[in-house]
Amino acid sequence: MATRLTEEACFRAPTGERDIEIMTDSETIQRQRAAALRTVWILAAVALLVYVGFIASGVLAR
Amino acid sequence: MATTHADHHDDHHDHKPSGFFQRWVLSTNHKDIGTLYLVFALIMFLVGGAMALIIRAELFQPGLQLVDPEFFNQMTTMHALVMIFGAVMPAFVGLANWMVPLMIGAPDMALPRMNNWSFWIMPFAFGLLLLTLFVPGGGPAGGWTLYPPLSLQGGNNVAMTIFAIHMMGVSSIMGAINIIATILNMRAPGMDLLKMPIFVWAWLITAFLLIAVMPVLAGAVTMLLTDKFFLTSFFNAAGGGDPVMFQHIFWFFGHPEVYIMILPAFGVVSEIIPTFARKPLFGYQAMVYATASIAFLSFIVWAHHMFTVGMPMGGELFFMYATMLIAVPTGVKVFNWVSTIWKGSMTFETPMLFALGFVVLFTIGGFSGLMLAIVPADFQYHDTYFVVAHFHYVLVTGAVFSIMAAAYFWLPKWTGHMYNETLGKVHFWLSAISVNVLFFPQHFLGLAGMPRRIPDYNVAFADFNMISTIGGFAFGFSQLLFVYIVWQTARGGQKATAGVWEGAKGLEWTVPSPAPHHTFSTPPAIDDSMLAHGNTAH
Numbered sequence: 257m258a259t260r261l262t263e264e265a266c267f268r269a270p271t272g273e274r275d276i277e278i279m280t281d282s283e284t285i286q287r288q289r290a291a292a293l294r295t296v297w298i299l300a301a302v303a304l305l306v307y308v309g310f311i312a313s314g315v316l317a318r
Numbered sequence: 319m320a321t322t323h324a325d326h327h328d329d330h331h332d333h334k335p336s337g338f339f340q341r342w343v344l345s346t347n348h349k350d351i352g353t354l355y356l357v358f359a360l361i362m363f364l365v366g367g368a369m370a371l372i373i374r375a376e377l378f379q380p381g382l383q384l385v386d387p388e389f390f391n392q393m394t395t396m397h398a399l400v401m402i403f404g405a406v407m408p409a410f411v412g413l414a415n416w417m418v419p420l421m422i423g424a425p426d427m428a429l430p431r432m433n434n435w436s437f438w439i440m441p442f443a444f445g446l447l448l449l450t451l452f453v454p455g456g457g458p459a460g461g462w463t464l465y466p467p468l469s470l471q472g473g474n475n476v477a478m479t480i481f482a483i484h485m486m487g488v489s490s491i492m493g494a495i496n497i498i499a500t501i502l503n504m505r506a507p508g509m510d511l512l513k514m515p516i517f518v519w520a521w522l523i524t525a526f527l528l529i530a531v532m533p534v535l536a537g538a539v540t541m542l543l544t545d546k547f548f549l550t551s552f553f554n555a556a557g558g559g560d561p562v563m564f565q566h567i568f569w570f571f572g573h574p575e576v577y578i579m580i581l582p583a584f585g586v587v588s589e590i591i592p593t594f595a596r597k598p599l600f601g602y603q604a605m606v607y608a609t610a611s612i613a614f615l616s617f618i619v620w621a622h623h624m625f626t627v628g629m630p631m632g633g634e635l636f637f638m639y640a641t642m643l644i645a646v647p648t649g650v651k652v653f654n655w656v657s658t659i660w661k662g663s664m665t666f667e668t669p670m671l672f673a674l675g676f677v678v679l680f681t682i683g684g685f686s687g688l689m690l691a692i693v694p695a696d697f698q699y700h701d702t703y704f705v706v707a708h709f710h711y712v713l714v715t716g717a718v719f720s721i722m723a724a725a726y727f728w729l730p731k732w733t734g735h736m737y738n739e740t741l742g743k744v745h746f747w748l749s750a751i752s753v754n755v756l757f758f759p760q761h762f763l764g765l766a767g768m769p770r771r772i773p774d775y776n777v778a779f780a781d782f783n784m785i786s787t788i789g790g791f792a793f794g795f796s797q798l799l800f801v802y803i804v805w806q807t808a809r810g811g812q813k814a815t816a817g818v819w820e821g822a823k824g825l826e827w828t829v830p831s832p833a834p835h836h837t838f839s840t841p842p843a844i845d846d847s848m849l850a851h852g853n854t855a856h
Contacts, residue, residue: 284507284841285425292428292503299495303533310537310567314552 334835343438346430348415349833353732354437355412356725360801362404362444363718367794369397374756374790380777390773391459392451398462399479402579403486404444406713409721410582411436411493414521417728418497420826420833421515423506423842428499436492443485450475450482461771463568464539466553466561470546477547480539487536494528497521506825508844512606515824515849516599519606520585523613527574527581530617535571538564562627569620577616579713581609583680583720584651587673589824590727591655594670595662596821601654608647608654615644625696634693641691648684652677667819668742672723675750676716683711686761701771704764710757722749722800729807730814734832737807745803748796755789823848 335341345351372393376384385393415433419426427433450457455473458464470476501522505514514522541552542564551557553564584605592599599605621629621637629637655677664670686708690696699705722745730736759782764770768779775783814831828848829837 285504285839288424288503289428292499295499295502296429296432296495299498299529300491303491303495303529306530307533307537307540310534311540314537314541 344434346426346434347835348419348426348430348433349732349835351427351433351437352412352414352416355408355415355440358437358440359405359409359412359721360804362400362408363797364801365448366397366400366405367797369393369400371790371794373397374787376773377775377783378787379784380775380780382774385773387773388456388459391461391771392457394771395458395461396447396451399447399458399483400444401713402462402575403483403490404440404447406579406717406721407490408440410521410524410579410717411490411497413517413582413586413721413724413728414493414497416732417826418500418518418521419504420829420837421518421824422501422504422509423825423838423844424500424504425836425839427496428504429496432492433496436489436496439485439489439492443482443489446478446485447482450478453478463565463572464542465568466542466545466564467555470542477543480543483539484536487532490528491532494525494532497525498529501525506838506841506844509825512603513844513846513849515585516588516602516605516609517582517585520581520588520609523609524578524581527578527613527616531571531574531578534567535575538567538571562624565624565627566621569623570617572623573620574613574616576709576712577612579717580680581613583676583717584609586720586724586727587655587676588651590669590673590723591658591677593727593819593821593823594667594673595659595664597658597662599654600657600660601650604650605654608650611647612644615640615647619644622691622696625693626700638691638693642688645684645688652681652684663821665820667726668737668739668746669723669727671743671746671750672719672726675746676719676723679711679715679719679750679753683708683716686711699764701769702764703760703768703770706770707757707760707764710760714757715753719749722746725800725804727819728826729804730818731826731831731833733808734814734830735807735811736814736818737803737811741799741803741806745796745799748799749793752789752792752796756786756793757789759783759786759789 335345341350342354345354372385373390376382376390415427418424447457453474455475458469458472458475458479460469460472464479472479501514501518541550544550545552545554545559551559553559553561555561588599588605619637619641621633622641625634625637659674666674686704690699690705690708726737726742763779763782763786766779768775768783816830817827818831819827825838825842825844825848826833828842
């Protein structure tokens with residue numbers, strides 16, 4: 257089971273952090289978030305490649 | 319699914335942050351960020367609508383009455399940019415933020431901090447864009463398509479507009495990445511891809527479109543920027559560049575952009591019609607494949623926007639037939655919606671009225687799109703009010719009507735209160751009638767040859783313009799009623815049940831209304847019989 261903030265700690269934590277900590281309640285959800293992070297990096301790399309590639313093709317065509 | 323009801327966990331841990339700043343500025347909660355997106359979109363809808371009313375007021379009669387032509391051009395440009403990037407897209411992202419995690423049984427979006435960042439870029443982007451109206455020389459006036467060399471002839475607004483577009487692009491891309499990561503990774507166990515609600519499917523496909531084309535727009539406007547300020551000649555004919563190349567690149571982004579604004583609308587309507595017809599959606603898998611087909615075809619039709627620039631005959635034929643091909647999967651969708659209604663036990667609450675209005679009126683926009691796809695006919699229609707009528711049927715009676723439908727459909731889930739049904743129906747009928755008075759005569763104006771983006775026109779076009787303006791003001795003021803209904807519902811009213819609608823199915827209807835601040839912090843157990851599309855065997 258993933259680490260879970262105690263109720264008291266939840267109240268002390270900044271809002272955003274507490275929202276995120278609640279998502280670590282379940283091991284399944286924690287696993288899902290790790291996989292999601294990989295997806296994010298792949299998609300971000302694709303977006304960056306399209307952007308840079310488009311401009312680079314314009315430069316090469318000149 | 320029964321086990322998901324309200325989640326015991328949420329009963330004890332539904333602590334909303336107390337301060338305004340903590341709750342709304344630092345929020346990482348998908349529901350709060352969804353609300354922020356929706357409120358932002360509504361404000362931008364009113365701002366863009368005010369610009370449209372300036373345009374229509376000027377066109378009420380021939381001659382120059384209210385604004386000078388330069389300002390008129392700024393209004394046409396800004397109206398489009400604000401409505402597309404500030405109203406319609408953020409509204410759908412807001413709907414996705416609110417509903418996708420609820421529909422797939424996820425506790426939140428995959429990257430909640432990035433979600434916050436995606437939203438808070440938007441007010442700065444639009445602040446910057448709207449600020450251009452107050453700089454010397456005014457705002458961008460070359461049309462939302464930003465075609466060079468015209469778009470580069472502006473003053474200070476060029477850099478500001480391009481920077482604003484970059485920020486909108488970054489926001490959209492981050493939002494899309496978050497949605498894909500959420501849908502692909504955060505689904506509750508048992509929520510297979512082909513068991514997801516159609517709205518989720520539509521958004522998954524839309525998000526891929528966004529990631530594919532927003533960087534293309536960013537690349538194109540970066541090259542515009544360097545042409546303007548760093549002496550490059552990507553699109554400058556005098557330096558050996560090609561301005562037509564910009565049009566190709568722009569529409570490679572621009573046409574999928576149209577589908578970015580309409581695929582989520584298809585998803586919304588596909589949720590609402592089965593609910594109020596009390597039947598599972600007809601042809602669930604066909605709907606998914608049709609959506610994917612439309613998305614694929616959207617990448618190979620861009621040049622139908624520029625048939626008149628001069629293109630080889632083979633190219634014109636290819637883009638004409640490819641465009642016509644889109645009618646096939648779109649027809650599948652319309653057929654499936656009608657088949658879902660067929661022999662359904664229908665009731666006509668406001669969301670259903672807007673959804674049915676969507677099916678009828680969007681189809682009119684689709685048909686005029688087919689007319690525009692025909693190359694020789696397009697030579698007549700191009701740059702006329704026929705085009706304006708066409709895309710407003712698609713985007714107003716299509717995208718905007720579906721957003722209205724979604725707002726009425728999910729408002730009880732968001733606020734915990736039922737909206738005023740009588741006022742909702744009045745809003746629908748006022749909107750449905752006035753929007754046709756506004757846009758239908760524009761078909762006739764276009765066929766008669768009235769060009770778009772002009773502040774003055776031949777007296778022969780006076781009558782239809784007058785009718786269109788009356789419809790415009792009626793439609794514009796009708797939307798104030800919507801604002802009142804939303805405000806009234808948020809403040810109180812009859813308590814909504816968890817299920818809200820008799821025919822509602824899906825995970826989102828198993829949590830109480832209003833949805834607790836945290837939902838599904840332990841994954842729900844999925845029972846196929848309760849899925850949104852009934853007992854679909856895959």
